[in-house]
Each structure stands twice: as structure tokens, then as C-alpha cells.
Amino acid sequence: MRLVSDEEHSAARAFLVSGMVWMAIGTTFGLIGGIALAAPDAIRNVPWLVFGRVRPVHVNLVAVGFVPMVLIGAGLYLVPTLLRTRLYGERLAHVGIWLYNAALAIGAIELARGHTQAREYAELTWIPDVLIVGAFVALIISFGGTLARRQEPLLYVSVWYFGAALAVTAALYPLGNAMWNPSTGAVTGVLDAILLWFYGHNVVGLLLTPLALCAAYYLVPAITRAPLYSHTLSMIGFWSLLGFYTHIGGHHLLQAPIPVWLKVISVIDSVMMMIPVLVVLVNLWLTARGRFGDLFASVPGKFVLLGTINYLIVGVQGPLQSLPAVQRVTHFTQWTIAHAHLAVLGFTGMIALGALYYALPRVTGKLVWSERLANTQFWFVFLSVTAFMLVLTGAGLAQGHAWINGETVYRTVPMLSPYMMVRALFGVMLVLAAYLGLYNVLMTIYRGKPVAVEAAEGSVRKPATA
Amino acid sequence: MRMTPALVLVGSVVIFTASVFAVIVVPWQTMAHQPSAAWRELSADELAGRKLYIANGCTYCHSQFVRTQDWDLGMERISQPGDYLGLSPHLLGTTRTGPDLAQQGGEHPDDWHVAHLVSPRFTRPQSLMPRFEFLGQENIRLLIAYLQGMGGRDADQRVQRQQEWKARAVAAYNAGADENVKWLHDNVPEGWRPLPTPYPATEPSLQRGAKVYQDFCIGCHGPVGDGQGPAAPYLNPPPLNFTTLRRNLVDGKYIGGILYYQIMNGITGTAMPYFKHELESAKIWDVSNFIAANFIGFDDSNTEPAGIDASYEPLRTQKPASGRWRDHGKGDAP
Known part of the structure; x- marks a missing residue:
């Protein structure tokens, strides 16, 4: 594999492989952090492995690395396919991948060394920030050129989501990281919290979610061989996502000293988020109506199906937990950690893995090396994210109710212990899943059997556009 | 509606820009940027400590x-926007696995923090915080400077009180074991001194007391109550050796009464924190019984004046001349 190849699909392939590498490294750091919470003296006095440094490495490698990179990799295959052209600027997309990888590598090392902006989801320092914005600019040019050279006049919904995710992220990222302040990457005072949570929640809402929906809108019709249920619903889902998601960051600060009207907006729009979630799911599930068996019969399909089910759970939970009466208990607790894992891993992460296994044979021309390994990975990911959700939600409720009952934080620390141990155990399972996936991808590329030509063409059938 | 590239692009950017205006620019322009009464500039040491706090992800x-609902903390003040003026980045935090630190300044003296940062379980046996010994002495000093500034001017008053009482506590300790105990006793309000533990030191009470002792006290006072817990080498004055109370x-x-009062209120200036937020009355009496029975070798539980016995208490046995409840631990009626 040359560094900057012009071979068709080579950029998509590079994004997929890179994403899986970051999944392996990112979940490993997650496990180290999980172990620290279960057994704080297991690793002692190793500065770069202290929990407070491991955690941002984990969060950034999975939420900025693994999930979006795999989804962009899949998108770089899906979007040109939908537009009936090949990707414009394959080399430019390769430049994007190297900028992106360099940003994550430098960023992770910087975080481990204690160089951080200390703002959740925006920890990466200025140089990685610049590299990431550069990567997105490269991808936007590549996407724009593909769009301009398209043979297909109609834009399928996946294309909207892909384009919007790239365009909005290119604007959101410099703003949220306050890149005009290179030394801090922040503004000052409470405003910094407002800006950060505008950004932090939009990373999920305007980058991960649209990229995941781009893949889901392609995979569900393609795997079930059914036309998309409704063009109108796709539009409602798309525009309402943009309209509501952008206002909800304030629900992280409901008990913080920010203006009350901002809290009101954030709660109302959080509740309104039910609309884009439910509309998209109704659209996808009615598309697959009567053919859920087809989805579950294929590895990409089952990942996507479970991803959409998790989207329902996380998309109903989110609005509910933005309500002040609920947050009174759940705020500041492990409940929020459960929600974040369900959103990033359970929803977008699972769809990313589905998109990976769908796109992989098509961008490598080789059959997935081991279906059985891929299935094992599915069950490991599914079980571990479900366990994270249940265990951390339980821990969060226990903490929150204890505090409301007047217990001090110190008295609630020991009761976290059993939850943290179970979470660390399932963390081992997830890390195994990540390495199995990476192994499978590498073996597919280097040892996979070639896809028969007819089969390949048959299976890249474009899903019906509206 | 036909979704053209122009529509998707322009629509997304317009919505995004409008949102930025509504939820970022408007608050930016309309919020009052005034310091709160407690706000003050951070010193150079405090800023250096804040950098360490950031680098090691304390947030x-x-x-x-x-928060308004944080009545569990027993805080005297809800946070205000003016508390955070000029701080960049903000460190409000989103998870409270450990205690809130908004008003940490002056809660403990510096030496408590040193022991706590070297190993959090030295001072707080059930903590799950990582050790920060690797920071080294100088960085630990800077980090503590930052912690002691949390709460602004309010914190400064508390820190000053810690320092004043530390000078007296150290002087008392240096005067000898008995002088030290006398000083400690003299600082307990008169009404609390001639007061026996109102609850009997039954076996279950002692077991409950042992649990409280292990969860809260053992790191400083040690497993045998001689003040030689793992935190002791870092503390000045060192933790009390309970056996000196016998005489x-x-x-x-x-x-x-003395044990109860000191556990409840702590001894400001020393590493002994107050526990009234964390331990209910019965738990403080139980751990008092445990300390008295095991480390002092004398307990006054359930002697007169004891008032009307609480309904759960076992019937009292006759008090022997020695002043000890010979059957303490059994709780059986004669």
C-alpha cells in the first residue's frame, strides 16, 4: 500500500483500517481507565497511565478516531457508488487520512504527557486541531469534486448526511476548540462551559450521528433489497436533526450558573430530538418491514440493526434525562457515562462496524477473511455495550439517589466498586472484540479470497433512491 | 422538495450559524461579566497548580x-457565574466520582492534602483516586496551593483559620502528650466534657464502630489506635495516640462526650476533619464506643447521666465500681 495512492477505493480502505487500529488502541485505554476505577492501586505512579490522562486518550481515540474514521471510510465508498462516479481526489483523501492519523497520534501522546485543553471531547491541543481541520478540508474538497462529477442527478439521503457532517464539522471543530486561542483552546469563565457543551454534544449530533445515518440509510435498503420507505420522512429527519441538535448542549449545565433561558431552550430542543430519532427509525424499519430476518442474517445487517435499536434507546433516554426532574438524580453520576457509551459505541459504533463489514469486500475485492470472527465480534460488542449500559446506569442511579438522600460523595464511593469490577470485565470483552476486528480486517486485506466478479457487481446494487 | 447540493449545504450552514448565534453569541453578549463577592485573582502558584490539575485530568x-440540590454536601454557598470570571478553560466537570471541589479551600490543612495526594487511601481509606506521588514534592505543593484557593476569598478566610489553629495545635503537641490532651479537652465546649456516651457499648455497637473506624479513621490513627497509620508521617501535628486519653x-x-465532639466537629488546624456531614449521630457514638473500648481501655457508655434509654437499647446491667461495663459486648440483662 503506497502512502498516497490513486488506486480506486484505496482512501476508503485506509480510513477503514485506521479506524479499526484506533478502536483497538482507544478501547485498550478505556480498559486501563476501567481497571483504575475498579482497583485504583493496580497501576501506581505511572504518570501517563493515571486515570485523568487515560480517560481523554480513550474518549478522543474512540469518538474522534475509531467511529468517525470507519464511517468516513465507508462513506468514501458508499457516496461515490450512490453518485455513480469514482471518488474525486483519491490522493487528496489520502492526505486527509494521514493528517487525521497524525492528529490522533500526536494528540494521544500529548494527552498522555498531560498536554490537554481539559475540555471534554475537545481535549486535543492546537496542533492536532489544525491537522484535523486540514483533514476535513481535504475530505470536503474530495467530496465536492465527486459531487460535481456525479452521473446520478438525484442525491440520495446518505449523501446529504455525509456532506452535512463534513461541512458542519469543518465549522464546528475550530469554533468548539476556540482555535483562535492556541494556548488554551478555550474562552473564559462560564461561557467556556457553554461553548464546550455546544461543541461536545454536536460532535455526537453533527458528526457521528449523520455519518452513522449515512451508512444506515444505505445498508438497510441494500441488505433487505427493498426501496426506502419515504423520501419525506428522510427530509424531516435530516432537517430536524440539524435544527434541534444544535441547541441542546446546555442540558449538560442545567444545574450550573448559566442563563435560565438557555437551559429552557436546551431542555425543549432535547425533548424535540425525539422527532429526528423516531422519524429516521420509522423510515428505516418500515423499509425493512418483513425483512428483519435478512438484516440479522448478514454480519453488516445485524450490526446495523442493533445500532438502530440502540439509537432508539439512546434517543429516547436522551430527551428524558434532559428533564430537570430526572437530572436531579442522574446528573454527575455514572448514568451519563452509560448514555455516552450507548450513543458512541452502541449506536454509531455498531453501525460503523456494520458499514465496515459491508464496505470491506467492496473496497478490497476480497471476501471477509472470517465470517465467524466477525460474528464473534458482533456478539462481544453487543454484550459488552449492553452490560456497560446496564451496569453504569445502575451505578448512576445508586449514586444519584444516595446523594439526594443526603449521603456525601465519599460514602457513595465504595458502592461503585462492584459495578466498576463488572464494567472492567466487560471492558476486556470489548477490547478482545476490537482486536478480533482489526485482525479480521488485516487478514481480509492480506489473505482474503478474491470476490467473484459477478457476485461483487450483484452485491453493490445501489439502493433505490427516492 | 428536491435536495440539491446547494440546498443541503446552504441549509446546513444557515441552521448551524443561526444556532451559534442563539446559544453562543447571545449569551456571550448578554451575560453579566461581573466578579462574585468571593472571586479573586489566582496567584502564580495557584495558576501553576491549576495547570497540574488540568494536565492530570482531575476534572x-x-x-x-x-448545585442547588447538593444538600448532601452541606455547603454554605451555591456556585455563581461570577465565581469563574477569567478562568480558562472552565473546569466545571461533568462527573462527580470524587467530591466537589468548588469550596475545597481551607477544608483541610496542607499536610492532609500531602498525605492524600501521596496515596488517597492514607487519609480516605475507601477512596478510588489514583496516587499522585509521581508529581514530586514541588508540584504537589503547587497543586495544593490551587486546591486551597478554591472558593476565593471565602477559602482565604478558611485557610487563615486553619493556619492559626495549626500553630496552636503544633505548640500543644510539642508541649508533651498530656499537655496536648489537656489542650484538646480545653477546646471542647464545657457542656460536652462531663458527658458519657449515651448508648451502651454492646457487641453490635462495637462492630458497627469497627466498620466506621476502618472506613474513616484507620489511615491516620492506625489499626491499633496509636496514631501510627500510614498517613501519620506526613502530618504535623501527628494523629492522636488514643491510649494517652486513658490517664x-x-x-x-x-x-x-469529648470523642463525639471531636469526631463531629474535627480539629481545625490539624488533619482531623469534621465528620458531621458524613456520619449520622449513632455512627459517631458507635465509633466512639469502639475507640473507647479498644484503644483507651475504658468506656463510659450508658453511665449516668444517660437520660431515658432509647427504645432499642438492652436493659442496663448494674454498673460495677471499676466504672467499666464488664458485659459490654454482650448486652444481656443480668
Whole structure:
């Protein structure tokens, strides 16, 4: 594999492989952090492995690395396919991948060394920030050129989501990281919290979610061989996502000293988020109506199906937990950690893995090396994210109710212990899943059997556009 | 509606820009940027400590704002926007795995923090915080400077009180074991001194007390109550050796009231924190019984004046001349 190849699909392939590498490294750091919470003296006095440094490495490698990179990799295959052209600027997309990888590598090392902006989801320092914005600019040019050279006049919904995710992220990222302040990457005072949570929640809402929906809108019709249920619903889902998601960051600060009207907006729009979630799911599930068996019969399909089910759970939970009466208990607790894992891993992460296994044979021309390994990975990911959700939600409720009952934080620390141990155990399972996936991808590329030509063409059938 | 590239692009950008205006620019322009009464500039040391706090991700487990519903913390003040003026980045936090630190300044003296940062379990046996010994002495000093500034001017008053009482506590300790105990006793309000523990030191009470002792006290006072817990080498004055209380009973027969008061209120200036937020009354009496029975070798529990026995208490046995409840631990009626 040359560094900057012009071979068709080579950029998509590079994004997929890179994403899986970051999944392996990112979940490993997650496990180290999980172990620290279960057994704080297991690793002692190793500065770069202290929990407070491991955690941002984990969060950034999975939420900025693994999930979006795999989804962009899949998108770089899906979007040109939908537009009936090949990707414009394959080399430019390769430049994007190297900028992106360099940003994550430098960023992770910087975080481990204690160089951080200390703002959740925006920890990466200025140089990685610049590299990431550069990567997105490269991808936007590549996407724009593909769009301009398209043979297909109609834009399928996946294309909207892909384009919007790239365009909005290119604007959101410099703003949220306050890149005009290179030394801090922040503004000052409470405003910094407002800006950060505008950004932090939009990373999920305007980058991960649209990229995941781009893949889901392609995979569900393609795997079930059914036309998309409704063009109108796709539009409602798309525009309402943009309209509501952008206002909800304030629900992280409901008990913080920010203006009350901002809290009101954030709660109302959080509740309104039910609309884009439910509309998209109704659209996808009615598309697959009567053919859920087809989805579950294929590895990409089952990942996507479970991803959409998790989207329902996380998309109903989110609005509910933005309500002040609920947050009174759940705020500041492990409940929020459960929600974040369900959103990033359970929803977008699972769809990313589905998109990976769908796109992989098509961008490598080789059959997935081991279906059985891929299935094992599915069950490991599914079980571990479900366990994270249940265990951390339980821990969060226990903490929150204890505090409301007047217990001090110190008295609630020991009761976290059993939850943290179970979470660390399932963390081992997830890390195994990540390495199995990476192994499978590498073996597919280097040892996979070639896809028969007819089969390949048959299976890249474009899903019906509206 | 036909979704053209122009529509998707322009629509997304317009919505995004409008949102930025509504939820970022408007608050930016309309919020009052006034300091609160407690706000003050951070010193150079405090800023250096803040950098260490940032570098080591303390913010992922420690929040820095007191919410309206935080009555569990017993805080005297809800956080205000003016508390955070000029701080960049903000460190409000989103998870409270450890305690909130918005008003940490002056809660403990510096030496408590040193022991706590070297190993959190030295001072707080059930903590799950990582050790920060690797920071080294100088960085630990800077980090503590930052912690002691949390709460602004309010914190400064508390820190000053810690320092004043530390000078007296150290002087008392240096005067010798018995002088030290006398000083400690003299600083307990008169009414609390000739007061026996009102609850009997039954076996279940002692077991409950042992649990409280292990969860809260053992790191400083040690497993045998001699003040030689793992935190002791870092603390000045060092933790009390309970056995020195045996020859310093109040009126030759009382110690329960003193134990209760000191556990409840702590001894400001020393590493002994107050526990009234964390331990209910019965738990403080139980651990007092445990300390008295095991480390002092004398307990005054359930002696007169004891008032009307609480309904759960076992019937009292006759008090022997020695002043000890010979059957303490059994709780059986004669």
C-alpha cells in the first residue's frame, strides 16, 4: 500500500483500517481507565497511565478516531457508488487520512504527557486541531469534486448526511476548540462551559450521528433489497436533526450558573430530538418491514440493526434525562457515562462496524477473511455495550439517589466498586472484540479470497433512491 | 422538495450559524461579566497548580460547582457565574466520582492534602483516586496551593483559620502528650466534657464502630489506635495516640462526650476533619464506643447521666465500681 495512492477505493480502505487500529488502541485505554476505577492501586505512579490522562486518550481515540474514521471510510465508498462516479481526489483523501492519523497520534501522546485543553471531547491541543481541520478540508474538497462529477442527478439521503457532517464539522471543530486561542483552546469563565457543551454534544449530533445515518440509510435498503420507505420522512429527519441538535448542549449545565433561558431552550430542543430519532427509525424499519430476518442474517445487517435499536434507546433516554426532574438524580453520576457509551459505541459504533463489514469486500475485492470472527465480534460488542449500559446506569442511579438522600460523595464511593469490577470485565470483552476486528480486517486485506466478479457487481446494487 | 447540493449545504450552514448565534453569541453578549463577592485573582502558584490539575485530568472525577440540590454536601454557598470570571478553560466537570471541589479551600490543612495526594487511601481509606506521588514534592505543593484557593476569598478566610489553629495545635503537641490532651479537652465546649456516651457499648455497637473506624479513621490513627497509620508521617501535628486519653479522663470518668465532639466537629488546624456531614449521630457514638473500648481501655457508655434509654437499647446491667461495663459486648440483662 503506497502512502498516497490513486488506486480506486484505496482512501476508503485506509480510513477503514485506521479506524479499526484506533478502536483497538482507544478501547485498550478505556480498559486501563476501567481497571483504575475498579482497583485504583493496580497501576501506581505511572504518570501517563493515571486515570485523568487515560480517560481523554480513550474518549478522543474512540469518538474522534475509531467511529468517525470507519464511517468516513465507508462513506468514501458508499457516496461515490450512490453518485455513480469514482471518488474525486483519491490522493487528496489520502492526505486527509494521514493528517487525521497524525492528529490522533500526536494528540494521544500529548494527552498522555498531560498536554490537554481539559475540555471534554475537545481535549486535543492546537496542533492536532489544525491537522484535523486540514483533514476535513481535504475530505470536503474530495467530496465536492465527486459531487460535481456525479452521473446520478438525484442525491440520495446518505449523501446529504455525509456532506452535512463534513461541512458542519469543518465549522464546528475550530469554533468548539476556540482555535483562535492556541494556548488554551478555550474562552473564559462560564461561557467556556457553554461553548464546550455546544461543541461536545454536536460532535455526537453533527458528526457521528449523520455519518452513522449515512451508512444506515444505505445498508438497510441494500441488505433487505427493498426501496426506502419515504423520501419525506428522510427530509424531516435530516432537517430536524440539524435544527434541534444544535441547541441542546446546555442540558449538560442545567444545574450550573448559566442563563435560565438557555437551559429552557436546551431542555425543549432535547425533548424535540425525539422527532429526528423516531422519524429516521420509522423510515428505516418500515423499509425493512418483513425483512428483519435478512438484516440479522448478514454480519453488516445485524450490526446495523442493533445500532438502530440502540439509537432508539439512546434517543429516547436522551430527551428524558434532559428533564430537570430526572437530572436531579442522574446528573454527575455514572448514568451519563452509560448514555455516552450507548450513543458512541452502541449506536454509531455498531453501525460503523456494520458499514465496515459491508464496505470491506467492496473496497478490497476480497471476501471477509472470517465470517465467524466477525460474528464473534458482533456478539462481544453487543454484550459488552449492553452490560456497560446496564451496569453504569445502575451505578448512576445508586449514586444519584444516595446523594439526594443526603449521603456525601465519599460514602457513595465504595458502592461503585462492584459495578466498576463488572464494567472492567466487560471492558476486556470489548477490547478482545476490537482486536478480533482489526485482525479480521488485516487478514481480509492480506489473505482474503478474491470476490467473484459477478457476485461483487450483484452485491453493490445501489439502493433505490427516492 | 428536491435536495440539491446547494440546498443541503446552504441549509446546513444557515441552521448551524443561526444556532451559534442563539446559544453562543447571545449569551456571550448578554451575560453579566461581573466578579462574585468571593472571586479573586489566582496567584502564580495557584495558576501553576491549576495547570497540574488540568494536565492530570482531575476534572474528570471532581466537579467544581455546587448545585442547588447538593444538600448532601452541606455547603454554605451555591456556585455563581461570577465565581469563574477569567478562568480558562472552565473546569466545571461533568462527573462527580470524587467530591466537589468548588469550596475545597481551607477544608483541610496542607499536610492532609500531602498525605492524600501521596496515596488517597492514607487519609480516605475507601477512596478510588489514583496516587499522585509521581508529581514530586514541588508540584504537589503547587497543586495544593490551587486546591486551597478554591472558593476565593471565602477559602482565604478558611485557610487563615486553619493556619492559626495549626500553630496552636503544633505548640500543644510539642508541649508533651498530656499537655496536648489537656489542650484538646480545653477546646471542647464545657457542656460536652462531663458527658458519657449515651448508648451502651454492646457487641453490635462495637462492630458497627469497627466498620466506621476502618472506613474513616484507620489511615491516620492506625489499626491499633496509636496514631501510627500510614498517613501519620506526613502530618504535623501527628494523629492522636488514643491510649494517652486513658490517664486524661474528664473528672476521672468521662470520655464519650469529648470523642463525639471531636469526631463531629474535627480539629481545625490539624488533619482531623469534621465528620458531621458524613456520619449520622449513632455512627459517631458507635465509633466512639469502639475507640473507647479498644484503644483507651475504658468506656463510659450508658453511665449516668444517660437520660431515658432509647427504645432499642438492652436493659442496663448494674454498673460495677471499676466504672467499666464488664458485659459490654454482650448486652444481656443480668
